[in-house]
Amino acid sequence: MGIKGLTKLLADNAPKALKEQKFESYFGRKIAIDASMSIYQFLIVVGRIGTEMLTNEAGEVTSHLQGMFTRTIRLLEAGMKPVYVFDGQPPDLKKQELAKRYSRRADATEDLHAALETGNKEDIEKFSKRTVKVTKQHNDDCKKLLRLMGVPVIEAPSEAEAQCAALCKSGQVYAVASEDMDSLTFGAPIFLRHLMDPSSRKVPVMEFEVSKVLEELNLTMEQFIDLCILCGCDYCDSIRGIGAQTALKLIRQHGSIENVLENINKERYQIPDDWPYQEARRLFKEPLVFTDEQLELKWAAPDEEGLINFLVTENGFNSDRITKAVEKIKTAKNKSSQGRLESFFKPVVSTSAPNKRKEMSVKPEKEAANKKSKAGVGRKKK
């Protein structure tokens, strides 16, 4: 998943590009969220005991609905405006990676059967988590739920991360939230991790700024994409023996994959025969996404009746809890109208240099008043 070893590479080589932020500080911000990743996490974590998961009366899994519902309310209550982006058709190059995942899942299913026979609880839990797959049904359930909650849903033409990044680049949203480092490679100006973690874990949100990443690594965006491909992405294999650190060194030295290929020792590093790095690069640079005009982001009031019908009647949620939660959404909606200071005042750059203090805010008439009060002060001793 994502880019191998990139988090660590950035922590070591571009520490200034990473910031820990409080969950609350994203108040009032519009945030694009990679839905598929979140649903996958919910299926793994929410309400799981061994192989047992939350289900409705018909025995269908409802962990994803539970997770999506509570976490989204948490975002709304914090005054954020989430937009969920769902995956569309995967690009052809990713099919290889997907096939690998499929076979891993098949392996895990076998292992799970074996573990069930021996009755090893740890193994059962471990392997059953690995068999988790997000189905179309899960996606459709979540879309329905979100629409009822009044939260906008976007179905990306291809990769959700790419669509999220495009929304962020065009300024439609403030940041992209995902656990997948791909978002940076797609060029999302601001990328958040751990935003969707449960509040009980108390993990601060990690904020990455792509411009700072490039500045700190001293690379151009093209070079950064090449770096990510060398590290290992979803679209093609990486070169055996080249990890993140080596990749950074090579790109810094040679500037692009082409030059790296010309200069590295081919005996030592085996370049895969069929290595579609150019194609992968193109997918990162010009991914298939919807442009602004095709999208409309609107946050509406929740459909209380619809939610109760869907969650309580169809999926067996506790009706009191849902009614309370709907109240929460309504109050949160009221709260989200609070403006942020940044939409009025712009940050000035002189943060790190504590030299010049500017008195920007003094109005003429106030200055006059200040002078008057100054006149009274005569005792200055040096």
Place this chain on the structure above:
Amino acid sequence: MLELRLVQGSLLKKVMESIKDLVNDANFDCSATGFSLQAMDSSHVALVALLLRSEGFEHYRCDRNISMGMNLNNMSKMLKCAGNDDIITIKADDGSDTVTFMFESPTQDKIADFEMKLMDIDSEHLGIPEAEYHAIVRMPSGEFARICKDLSSIGDTVVISVTKEGVKFSTRGDIGTANVVCRQNTTVDKPDEATIIEMNEPVSLTFALRYMNSFTKATPLSSMVTISLSSELPVVVEYKIAEMGYIRFYLAPKIEEDDEETKP
């Protein structure tokens, strides 16, 4: 080398009390002109700007501009140890990672030194442009604090509207509604009981009472408060600090829901 001696030490105590609940950590900037601070609350809705001019100190020495990051809660803990009549001196050496607060009793028979660790704070500094406000209301600070407190027992938000008639504070909650109107009143005997309204244009804005109530913690600093309002700008609630400077609170207004122009 930095050495600031403030005879009226209680002033610094009051300043801390008025901002420590709003802001956790902040950089204090010292220059030849004065001791200042600008910081936002964690949700970036409110901002506090403090200025204590050098002339207000009995002794002010600041060889070069420095910025000191402090945890306001810790600073407040230390300042609470100073007596109300104590003289407070703030000291810091060049390149040191600590700041010292020295408290001297008025009779000079007790001197206490409190040293506090400084911290690195990576905070954004906002540029606040000069603006002509549509309406400026000056009123007794106690009165303003009372109104905010009263209204917050009814609702969460306050609508402040200024018209020719006066300034109206209104709220709405589950149990009902409340309206308080203050009229222009300059005929009182004491100047600090007057309510003065300068209005160029009628203006009406909505704010979260939670923040307003937090601002009114600065009431002990000044008998008057100045509220400046413009329809496209955050409100400024200013308390003058006698002969020294000011503490100003900026608060972003609530925006109408169907306003699609809001920034992401």
